[in-house]
Amino acid sequence: MELIKRPRRLRSTPGLRKMVRETRIDASSLVYPMFVMDGESRVDEIKALPGQYRYTVDMVDPKMEELLDVGVSSIMLFGIPDHKDEMGSQAYAEDGIIQRATSYIKNKYPEMFVITDVCLCEYTSHGHCGVVCKCGSRHDVDNDKTLDLLQRAAVSQVLAGSDMVAPSDMMDGRVAAIRSALDHNGFTDTPIMSYAVKYASSFYGPFREAAGSAPSFGDRRSYQMDFHNRREGIKEALLDVEEGADIIMVKPCMSYLDMIRDVYERTDIPVAAYSVSGEYAMVKAAASQGWIDEKNIMCEMAVSAFRAGASIYETYYAKELAECIREGRIG
Ligand code: PBG
Secondary structure (H helix, E strand, O other): OOOOOOOOHHOOOOOHHHOOOOOOHHHHHHHEEEEEOOOOOEEOOOOOOOOOOEEHHHHOOOHHHHHHHHOOOEEEEEOOOOOOEOOOOOOOOOOEEEEHOOOOOHHHHOOOOEEEOOOOOOOOOOOOEEEEEEEEEEEEEEEHHHHHHHHHHHHHHHHHOOOEEOOOOOOEEEEEEEHHHHHHOOOOHHHHOEEEEEEEEEHHHHHHHHHOOOOOOOOOOOOEEEEOHHHHHHHHHHHHHOOOEEEEEEOOOHHHHHHHHHHHOOOOOOOOEEEOHHHHHHHHHHHHHHOOOOHHHHHHHHHHHHOOOOOOOEEOOHHHHHHHHHHHEEE
């Protein structure tokens, strides 16, 4: 009889399965995205993100403690100002919401690694990620005018205590611009995590509700990437590496695992994957109907990102995932 090859042999016991596991994950790889808003004594639930909230700075403590307790020691902050204007001035105001939140958290919880999102869309009245200009008969975002404001935003965040800046605007040349601004201000050791491979995606819907940042006209397709393109994503990643990015992010995650793998293979810096608001919302919605097992699905999604090549995983499920790792469900 011909010999049957038996891959099942290595699946026979839990111990053996764990021993031969190819992907290992740890809570130190998780980043929790968090919304902070102007005002006082308020915690508002985000409708399309059940279990996720916007916090005023004075209300963040329980969340910080909860995260640190389970071993999640990285957060990504998004600021939501009361006042929005054409130029997104609160993004680079010394006493802006993200600056105040960063400085509060870093002072009180120095062990928390605070990453700050560098973009203008949460701060502009029109909701675009940069300065809007009229190019002939159509409105567009002026790339080079925006760079100047992004530099100011990044420097002001680091002055407030940010450990790492994460530009998510998708302007050309912004990594180099931010690197040089940080260096000029003496912040040569502050890394840049660039959202280099960021697609124009409907998966960001719930985030835009949370941040009030849906564009009031047009869409983001003149700066975020067309989701039909793969090689262009590699081009974006390589350019950002050249410009000095320390980490490359791919976003969204679940529909873009090919891009995580490509960037992992084509660059030699860490790859981060951001499982965005729409991914979380879909799981929550189906789970609330009893149609899927929330914990198992969330674990499977997370492991797939690491298997594809990510070493950092940003998710609204960071705390729950850390608990699953602790329980030995995954890891
Ligand atoms: C832009 C930004 C967005 C997200 C992160 N940074 C929204 C957008 O590009 O419209 C989306 C994240 C999510 O959906 O969870 N500052």
